[in-house]
Amino acid sequence: MVDRTTTIALQKRPVPDGVWGLCPGCNATVYKREAERLQNVCPKCDYHFYVPAKTRIEQVLDAGTFQEWDQELRPTDPLGFSDKKRYADRLTDEQKRTGLTDASLTGCGMIRARRVAIGVTDSAFIMGSMGSVVGERLARLVERATAQNLPLIIISGSGGGARMHEGILSLMQMAKVSAALSRYSEAGGLYISVLTNPTMGGVAASFASLGDLVFAEPRALIGFAGPRTIKATIKIELPPGFQTSEFLLEHGYIDRIVHRNRLKNEIARAIDYCGK
Template structure:
């Protein structure tokens, strides 16, 4: 074989090295060093596109270092319908998600501090079955709300979800009412519930606890809505605006109180919590 002919293995190795060093921004298509992207909290330094964070990455940039203590970490999904589709069983999908993420569910809940202020947090992780709302997800959100109620603490939930987990049928859908009831009870003790919407927040999550905060915040450019764009256009037979279902569009129409850049989120939350603590 001539020395100048590249073999498939050589090309694959070079592509792998590129993939290990660079990422491409999904908004402006700019190539960014992975290290720079990570150091910038997964935000594109050129166009401010906000990439996804894992639950623990978000906890790391939001809570004071070393202050987080997880609660109810052993709660895991059940399979009440013994659900199976063309791609396999629900049980298998859950196991794959647990192996991929090292999480037991699509949300991590716990206590911590934001610039010295004690809080209860719930942080969704889109990697776990699209951040879907299952019965165990709802249970963890409710139990965290109960913990906030019992200990008189503010409650903050970061949403990142494609919606209800239909593998569980009506048991998934009932979590919408269950979680809303849990956070509504905080009002009895005048405890703040702050909802932070990240990309994406859709379906049954956007139709329940994600949109009923005392304050609803969102990251720039996040997809926020219920049904998908194509479904809506086909239903109403109209072309929707280009920025439809972005956090900026939703804020303009009164459903979100403030769009907050990721680098400013901790400071903004601290200012809000300081107001409630006066």
């Protein structure tokens, strides 16, 4: 017989890791599966969370239609660069962590039964910075879109510009991809650039800004130098919302802000409208 004074302790079941997350937009605690159901968008404030390149492809293209191009290209360490760690070791670590071989994924697929060439940059891999392989993949993507007369979509998610670890070999990628886009435009191609959070540095200063149509996700940070760097340099207070997609739409830098759940339809409509 149990003594009535005995207290039976109830064991509290721990919450598994990765079930809940904090939204940077509203500081609310968000059930991650609910956000994933909404394409990684906060159900409370519509903040657009980071999305890996492979998930972006799945969100935009018709299921099962993506064919990757140039996956055999691999980055090397031409300068023998080293900072806190050797660049060669950093590449290996990033590849293991992200499952990507570099910060871009390119190929072709269908959007609402329309064949397109598509590229995505991923900020998880060395902040999406543009090294030789990223630039080469994007340049080849544009060249194939030109040769095959395909609409071109590039979704930029790069918080870094040219990759300093590769020096001038990285810087030249800005010009190389931009030159390929110029030839594509002369051939009558339709280029839709989609800017996500963040799109900064040499990526913003080159191919990301050259679209015939430039879409952006809500509240994305877009610019060359970051707002803190600019403020510290010029010593003045920046306007509210500076370098957000809303600020840039107001000042004519982008054409439209598109919610992630409407992006696929908006791209398909633009392709139809432009007769591609």
